[in-house]
Amino acid sequence: MTNGNYVRVVAALVSGVIFGFGLSLSGMLDPARVRGFLDIARDWNPSLAFVLGGAVAVAAIGVVVARRMRKPLFDERFHRPTAPVIDRRLITGSAIFGIGWGMVGLCPGPALASLSLGLPATFLFVAAMLAGMTVHDRLEVARSWLQKSPRDAGRAA
Amino acid sequence: MTHYWSALAGGMLIGLSAAMLMLATGRVAGISGIAGRLLQGVQPLTGGAFVVGLAFGPVLFRFLSGQWPEVTLTASWPILVIGGLLVGFGSRMGSGCTSGHGVVGLARLSKRSMVAVATFMSTAILTVYVMGFFA
Numbered sequence: 409m410t411n412g413n414y415v416r417v418v419a420a421l422v423s424g425v426i427f428g429f430g431l432s433l434s435g436m437l438d439p440a441r442v443r444g445f446l447d448i449a450r451d452w453n454p455s456l457a458f459v460l461g462g463a464v465a466v467a468a469i470g471v472v473v474a475r476r477m478r479k480p481l482f483d484e485r486f487h488r489p490t491a492p493v494i495d496r497r498l499i500t501g502s503a504i505f506g507i508g509w510g511m512v513g514l515c516p517g518p519a520l521a522s523l524s525l526g527l528p529a530t531f532l533f534v535a536a537m538l539a540g541m542t543v544h545d546r547l548e549v550a551r552s553w554l555q556k557s558p559r560d561a562g563r564a565a
Numbered sequence: 566m567t568h569y570w571s572a573l574a575g576g577m578l579i580g581l582s583a584a585m586l587m588l589a590t591g592r593v594a595g596i597s598g599i600a601g602r603l604l605q606g607v608q609p610l611t612g613g614a615f616v617v618g619l620a621f622g623p624v625l626f627r628f629l630s631g632q633w634p635e636v637t638l639t640a641s642w643p644i645l646v647i648g649g650l651l652v653g654f655g656s657r658m659g660s661g662c663t664s665g666h667g668v669v670g671l672a673r674l675s676k677r678s679m680v681a682v683a684t685f686m687s688t689a690i691l692t693v694y695v696m697g698f699f700a
């Protein structure tokens with residue numbers, strides 16, 4: 409492991425701890441509160457809007473600083489998301505994600521963070537979530553393989 | 566009232582974590598992306614370190630505050646399984662979840678992320694609304 413690699417791992421670990429601590433402090437770890445936030449038609453609990461607001465505001469400072477840097481502190485370049493367009497995959501995927509999030513009140517961050525509380529229900533949810541990710545990524549591999557086959561070569565391009 | 570302050574402070578720490586990861590490693594703090602890449606064996610060290618740290622966060626909270634963060638998870642096991650599958654599949658298909666699109670994407674003023682957030686907030690709100698009739 410090179411030196412830069414070592415520093416990146418430590419930076420990722422520290423960021424993870426702060427993220428998990430922030431989730432714990434904010435109330436996002438509690439599925440009942442998340443669903444209370446989403447239940448705008450009944451007994452709405454708006455407190456979690458402050459979580460997103462505070463997070464976006466501070467992250468935006470990071471974005472502004474990053475734009476003034478040629479490269480990050482411990483890597484050769486910024487790995488910015490490259491997908492350019494708003495397509496059907498983005499919308500369908502986000503819609504599916506929202507249904508699951510609303511059903512249980514857990515999204516990937518809080519689900520992984522609350523594993524340390526040792527609740528069997530969390531483990532079951534995380535196992536299903538990782539299975540869902542794997543199913544998607546396998547299908548994606550199969551799809552891109554099909555698109556590369558000669559019959560579809562013209563259409564895929 | 567204290568709920569609002571802790572929500573704001575917790576949110577700001579999440580933003581700080583995302584800013585740190587971006588400035589230090591140049592990467593987006595998107596949990597579904599990190600988890601998905603881990604499953605594929607991509608960037609196992611940094612991704613693994615982030616997830617281990619993430620799970621240590623509540624332990625640190627317990628250590629500092631004297632109590633575990635509140636978690637009330639009453640969903641039945643079929644709901645947990647179906648919900649988990651949808652969250653995993655959908656977040657990979659839509660290239661992000663509440664962290665990648667919600668926090669970092671909105672902070673970057675990404676149009677894709679704005680559309681993603683509006684979409685998943687809508688379907689989540691609708692899902693909770695509909696499920697309320699069967700509770």
